[in-house]
Amino acid sequence: MYDLLKGLRVVEGSAFVAAPTCGLYLAQMGAEVIRFDNIGGGPDFRRWPLSESGLSLYWEGLNKGKKSVAIDLSRPEGKEIAQRLAAAPGEDGGLFVTNFPAEGFLAYEALAKLRADLVCVRVMGWADGSQGMDYTINAALGLPQMTGHPDDERPVNHVLAAWDLLTGAYCAFAMVSALLARQRDGQGREVRVPLSDVGAATMANLGFMAEAQLTGRQRERMGNDLYGAFGRDFVTRDGQRLMLLCVTPRQWSKALEALGITREVASLEGEVGVSFATDEGLRFTHRDRLYPLFERAFAARTAGELTPALDAGGVTWGAYQPLEAALRDRRLYKDNPLFQDVRHPSGLTYPAPGAMGTIPQDERRPVIPAPRLGQHTDEVLAGLLGLPGAEIARLHDQGIVA
Incomplete structure (x- = not known):
């Protein structure tokens, strides 16, 4: 954890990998990241791998250092609270990352009515708004037919969510870029980042696209051979x-x-x-x-x-080497200062990474674990939206927040 983005406030309405990764990277560089979820958790709250108690190691890994607000997003008043969080005032706020659909209650046009200089980075599947996830985008790009050994024609999906992770990192870059532009011209912006465009552009940047276009076919599978060398x-x-x-x-x-x-x-x-x-x-x-x-x-x-x-x-x-052997590798995990032992919401204590980049001139701050779901609801509603205690109590009583 570093303080490079200290003072910035980012609101995150997201699930799965790409958008939470964007928020994670911003938090690890010092931004205050407030994530809102449905009461009881969103679609990724119980995603595997799980602890023995049934809590998601995946969720607590991608949400380290964030604050958590739980809202009933199915109700109009809950949706309004989410909108107000995304567009909350403050010179260093108005930064929103999401993978909610481009149309709907979190559409940029709706949020910009509340805050004209809002910067929104939106993760999408396909650029036309249709559903797409890492595995399906990867299949469409042809990579599973290039992966594996030549004597086996079955497509092989890699287990690393590469397009999600590239998209999340690109979104963090896009967020900071749009913020710098806003500081110059005062304009808000929505940056839409589809996994399909990240995948297609990356394949083109690496020469895969041109190679297939010029030869009329994609690269054959070749096991573990290094292509071209x-x-x-x-x-x-x-x-x-x-x-x-x-x-x-x-x-x-x-x-x-x-x-x-x-x-x-x-x-x-x-x-x-x-x-x-x-x-x-x-x-x-x-x-x-x-x-x-x-x-x-x-x-x-x-x-x-x-x-x-x-x-x-x-x-x-x-x-x-298998991952259990990698855990004993001093360069990867065992003696790597990137990792610190942290007690997580699951109740387990195990090493967690901070920012992946090291800044020799700055001291690393301790890794902050993921929050419990809804842990900061009252704090955020009072501090950011200025709701009085009686109003917050009413929202709790009516099941709009938790």
Whole structure:
């Protein structure tokens, strides 16, 4: 947690991954983020994985450092409170992130009537407003047909919600950008960020789109091969599976030295009339001839024998390990200052990350756990909307807030 955005107030009306991720990143940089949900929780409140007591580890992970307000959003008065929260006054407020539909009670036009300079960042599925989630957008982009091994035609959905996470990060960037613009021109804005556009643009930015358009077909699946360069997983004599990457000329030459196959590769170069050291694309083109040389060299050595030599040469490699082993990895979790032990709403204490970027000039503030659902309802209604105690009590009695 850092204080770069200290003083900013962001209201979040959201569910699932992308919009809550945007709010999480803003909170970790110091913004006050107030999330409102339906009484009893929204559609993501009990999403797996769950603790033994049935509370969502997912929800408490994506909502660290936020404040929580619980409202009955099915009733007109509840909807009005949500609108007033999104458009609440204050120079550093009027910032709203949501994945509610573009039409309806949280439409930008409705909120802008309450606050003309409102900045709203809206996560969408498809740009035309139709339903779309990470897995369905990913399927539409063709990536599941590129993922997996060549001898299996079944599509493979990756388990990481990549488009959600990219969209959430882009939304945080868009929010800060629109705020800076508002400070210059005083104008409010709605920024609509569909997962489909994030996915399509990313595929274009990485060359996937142009490649398919020029060749008339998408890239074939190739297992763990690194496209366009030399990289793949190999198994050592003691059964360790290592991912090896040789992108630069130095990485290539040092990998050959560590594996003891410099002369064999030179012989292959002479046979096919190329220099693998000067062109990473040639290593990819001739990978079927190179792989057997590397496979034999890996199979002749243990990981303990091989990895020090790879490290000494500055070669990039990584061991495949399950997440339970990664938890013991000092660089990832065990000794990583990014993580702090936190007691969460589930009652469990386990490490939680703060801001993913490190600022050497600033001190990290403690990680703040996610709130209990509705924990800050009274505080926010009184402090932000200025409702008197009697009015808040009435709202509770009528079941409009909780």
